[in-house]
Amino acid sequence: MEKAIAAPITSLHDLQFHEHDPSAKKTDKQLRTLVVTDIPLFVTDAQLRGIFSHYGIVTYCRTRLSKLYRTAYIVFDSATSIDQFENTWAVLCTGHCLRVCPASHSPDQRAVRRVHVALLASLPRGSVAADLSEIAEEVSAKSVNIPFSYNSYNPKPYAYIHFSSAATKESAIRITCALKSIGLTWHEPTEVSSLCHRCGRPGCNPDKCASSRAPQRPSRPWSSNDKLCELYNKHLPPSHPAKRHNHFARPAHSERRSYADAAGRRVPSRS
Incomplete structure (x- = not known):
């Protein structure tokens, strides 16, 4: 075997043999592999390849299900x-945060990325x-994960923010934050059960949460004012909603004729 792998074989068009080492091949692949977690179910393989192709040439992409996400x-x-x-x-994909870690990292190295977390x-x-x-x-976060609801698969009203150190986390939670003019609050991950799953506020009852109430429909002045209904019926075009929805635009029930009534009347024949 040593002779076969020593040099290319001229008679075989310079074919070069190499010693087969499965462990070395596996190690080489592991050094080139990135593990991506927290992938929403609706993110496609094509989108994953598109995002990570910015970091190098992707030769292989395999996914597996992991409860509400994919890995x-x-x-x-x-x-x-x-x-x-x-x-x-972390890397953003379709607006969502995908957590990344080299496959060659040890369990302790992976665990470090989940130690310092705030809500x-x-x-x-x-x-x-x-x-x-x-x-x-602003808060020097390393990753942001907004979990999805098990029932609706909509984003929950809170995010897990991961930091590289305890000092960075402590500095971050002293910063007052707001999003879309709504004040946000910092919590420890252990306090998640005390947060309302609708609005994310502590102590709020989800059954009585204001954010869960359906928006009020705009009032229709013609629905309770007979005089307006009469004016709308007289002057507005038939396609206008005020005319379509008021009872003056429709014949009274006693005046309506069924198809059977109309068909029952025979047109006199001409002699």
Whole structure:
């Protein structure tokens, strides 16, 4: 075997043999693999490839389900593409935050990225991680994760903010934040059960939460004013909603004729 792998074989068009080492091949692939978590179910493989192709040439992409999310394994053609994720903990995709970690990291290295976490609550309805980009930059956050509701799969009104150190976290929670003119509040992750799942405020009863009430429909002045109804019926075009919805625009029930009544009347024949 040593002779076979020593040099290219001229008679075989310079074919070069190499020693087969499965462990080395596996290690090489691991050094080129990025683990991506917290991927929303609606994010497609094509979108994943499109985002991570900005960091290098993607040779392989495999995903698997993980409860409410998916986990992806992105393999690049070179291990140098992974180097940039040593200090990058998250990547935005379709407005949502995907957490990233090199596959070569040890369990302890991965655990460090989940140690210093704070909860930012009272987010406006429908908020996504991209909406918090400016706040994340201001507080030096490494990643922002807004969980999804198990029932509706809508974003919840709070976000898990991850920091690189305890000092950074302590400095961040002293900063007053607001989004879309709504004041946000900082909490420890253990306090999540005390937050309203509709508005994110502590102590709010979800059954009586103001944010869950359906918006009031604009009043229709013609629905309670007979004089207005009469004027609308007289002057407005038939297509106007005020005319379509008032009872003056329709014949009284006693005046309506059914198809059977109309068909029952015979037109006299001409002699």
